[in-house]
Amino acid sequence: MSSTPSSPPVLAHVTPAPTAEAMFPTSGPAVWQGAxxxxxxxxxxxxxxxxxxxxxxxxxxxxxxxxxxxxxxxxxxxxxxxxxxxxxxxxxxxxxxxxxxxxxxxxxxxxxxxxxxxxxxxxxxxxxxxxxxxxxxxxxxxxxxxxxxxxxxxxxxxxxxxxxxxxxxxxxxxxxxxxxxxxxxxxxxxxxxxxxxxVETSGKHRLPRAVVTFGDSLTDGFGATIDGDDRYPDILAQRLLAAGRPRPVLNAGIGSNKLLSDSALGGDAGIARFTRDVLDQPNVGAVIVLMGVNDIQQTEAPAPGPGHEATPVTAQQLIDGHRTLIRAAHAGGVRAIGATLIPYRGAAGWSAAGEVIRAQVNQWMRTSGEYDTVVDFACALDPDGTGSIRKDLHTGDNIHPNPAGYQAMADAIDLAALGR
Missing domain, CATH: 2.60.120 (Jelly Rolls)
Known part of the structure; x- marks a missing residue:
């Protein structure tokens, strides 16, 4: 199933869900934390x-x-x-x-x-x-x-x-x-x-509020080591623990997911699932949003098969979609952190027109101040500004990071910028 997004996209059609703690109450003094x-x-x-x-x-x-x-x-x-x-x-x-x-x-x-x-x-x-x-x-x-x-x-x-x-x-x-x-x-x-x-845990004290990482396969971890727990959210959790600032990092990525439209392979659109997969998590303090590459790269010459339906988008539609998530996060008391869209020149879905859209979205993200802060994953994977992921940081397909690439992404995150 696929739908072409209208501009601006809205979250209003999504039925608000109660929070996880309201939906799943427990007796006694236990305080539950997403693990x-x-x-x-x-x-x-x-x-x-x-x-x-x-x-x-x-x-x-x-x-x-x-x-x-x-x-x-x-x-x-x-x-x-x-x-x-x-x-x-x-x-x-x-x-x-x-x-x-x-x-x-x-x-x-x-x-x-x-x-x-x-x-x-x-x-x-x-x-x-x-x-x-x-x-x-x-x-x-x-x-x-x-x-x-x-x-x-x-x-x-x-x-x-x-x-x-x-x-x-x-x-x-x-x-x-x-x-x-x-x-x-x-x-x-x-x-x-x-x-x-x-999975939720409970102890004597509540940890600092969780960080939810929201995105597509780059968050889900395609290209990471099987059973290795070396996706970028995993490495971020390790960094926080090593720095003496332990807090849960909850991975809400779906491979092939798009921000603006549903997909047979990639699941419900990001704007449709944000409430369930981010705001309904217990004790959430921040969300890192890395979404839009799949919307862009399927604008021209989509690959055949389910989940690869053509869905033309514009930079303005993507920006409006991000604004929808920012508003929803702030309404829920959650810090909204934008992540720049990574380069993918050389990948099967790359096009010159798509590259223009990516640049426009990243320019808005870096300069508008609408996100509370921005993580520059594009720079982390392409430090020389070539428009392509550095060869030693991807799996060979020019779009999915390898474990070294996921390490570079996690290292690019300022821990203090995650808030409390």
């Missing part, structure tokens, strides 16, 4: 690599590994059935510290309950949060979430590009600490996450 998140998508045929989204799961266990950016004494998870037309029946779930591959340290495995029950039903197009379990965690620690679906799920709400291995086993193995049964995996491609939307 990890991923934006969910509707299942679709993926031209990049095979996923399990369209077929879903029947009498299968699913094991997913995430790295949390905040620690605490308790943990809980959020599950999403946002794109499910029917209720999702979950038979059982566990969480524990990751050992190696699909194995879990046995003494840390905890049974997850939902309103006191080991099974639950997630409403069609709905979300649900687990009850808290006691599980001490540290920042940058990996946790493994196991889900067992006895009944057929139908097509699965998911996140397509995880750059992390997800494992599957036949039958009920969600309580098994060993990896023996988990012989099926989304590898050697790029991995996906299914139904798991968030």
């Amino acid at each position: 990890w998140t991923t934006p969910v998508m509707r299942p679709s045929a993926a031209p990049w690599f095979e996923t399990w989204a369209e077929q879903g799961f029947t009498d299968q266990s699913l094991r997913q590994v995430v790295r949390v950016h905040s620690g605490g004494t308790q943990v809980r998870i959020r599950l999403s059935n946002a794109y499910g037309p029917t209720p999702l029946h979950l038979t059982g779930a566990t969480i524990g510290r990751t050992a190696t591959s699909a194995a879990v340290h046995p003494d840390t495995m905890r049974t997850l309950r939902f309103a006191g029950s080991t099974s639950t039903t997630v409403p069609a197009k709905g979300r649900i949060v687990s009850d808290p379990v006691t599980l001490p965690t540290e920042p940058l620690e990996r946790l493994t979430v196991s889900l067992y679906f006895k009944e057929a799920t139908g097509p699965a709400t998911y996140h397509q590009l995880s750059m992390t291995t997800t494992y599957r086993a036949a039958g009920d193995h969600h309580r098994d600490p060993s990896a023996t049964a988990y012989t099926d995996m989304v590898q050697p491609a790029y991995g996906s996450w299914y139904y798991l939307e968030g």
